[in-house]
């Protein structure tokens with residue numbers, strides 16, 4: 001059961017995701033979480049490094065932002081600024097339920113086994129995507145406050161990562177990440 005939560009890759013930050021490695025796996029589409037993966041919680045600001053990464057990724061992959069929130073406009077503003085479509089879901093359509101992933105894949109026309117989900121939460125982004133057959137990439141959460149419900153889950157996530165002996169690849173400064 002716990003294996004369902006275990007990411008295929010774990011990196012320090014979105015910009016540490018190796019696009020060559022994803023392409024080598026036959027991946028054609030990327031679903032990307034918004035809060036604490038692409039931006040800080042509920043933020044519309046994407047760091048320069050992540051913008052560069054998204055621009056490079058767009059040249060090689062079909063991208064879609066998939067976000068659990070009721071605040072559609074903030075996510076759309078981020079997507080518009082990056083030239084990336086967005087899927088926003090809440091209720092039973094949100095991650096980890098299948099609807100969010102299916103909607104994202106339908107938006108970019110990519111099959112689950114040719115797609116990767118990149119996100120910061122094991123119980124939503126990773127578990128839901130693995131159930132749908134996607135490759136999964138966990139990022140360390142962007143610094144700053146977050147949804148109170150998510151804060152409660154973080155100790156469990158850290159415990160699992162320790163238990164698996166997983167350490168993030170890439171830059172690990174831990175701060176300076178807006």
Ligand SMILES: [Mg+2]
Nearest residue numbers: 033035036120
């Ligand atoms: Mg997130």
